[in-house]
Amino acid sequence: MHQYKELKLWQKAIELVSDIYLLTITFPDRERFNLVSQINRAAVSIPSNIAEGAGRNSDKEFLHFLSIAHASTYEVETQLIISNNLGYISVEDLERLVEKINELQKINYVFQQKLKSKY
Numbered sequence: 001m002h003q004y005k006e007l008k009l010w011q012k013a014i015e016l017v018s019d020i021y022l023l024t025i026t027f028p029d030r031e032r033f034n035l036v037s038q039i040n041r042a043a044v045s046i047p048s049n050i051a052e053g054a055g056r057n058s059d060k061e062f063l064h065f066l067s068i069a070h071a072s073t074y075e076v077e078t079q080l081i082i083s084n085n086l087g088y089i090s091v092e093d094l095e096r097l098v099e100k101i102n103e104l105q106k107i108n109y110v111f112q113q114k115l116k117s118k119y
Contacts, residue, residue: 002062004054009107013047013069016100020076023097027088035088039079045072046104059115066115070108073101 004010020043024036046069053065077098084094 002054004051007050007054007111009104009111010047010050010054012100012104012107013050016076016097016104017043017047019097019100023089023093027083031088035079035083035086039076039083042072042075042079045069046076059118063112063115066108066112070105070112073105073108077101 020039024040027036049065049069049072053062053069056062056065080089080094080097080101083089084091
């Protein structure tokens with residue numbers, strides 16, 4: 001088992017979730033059960049899958065959950081682009097969050113390669 005709270009990947013994912021929640025609060029009320037719900041759930045799934053994978057019994061299982069978390073970063077990025085296209089977020093917010101997402105993706109990829117090299 002891995003100590004997920006000590007992982008830079010998990011810590012950065014938690015920061016991203018906080019940023020996403022603070023941003024989606026500003027979305028129109030009509031999006032509360034649509035885009036806001038979708039983007040918040042996708043963002044929360046990133047650190048949640050990292051934590052769940054860390055609690056599994058093998059690195060192979062952990063890799064599976066890291067892969068799911070990685071895919072969720074692309075989902076969130078897509079939803080942020082849609083949010084920008086609809087005028088809900090600024091280009092600056094989009095770029096700032098995409099930068100954080102790209103960093104998460106890189107950290108996750110490197111971490112997965114490290115785990116794969118163990119077997």
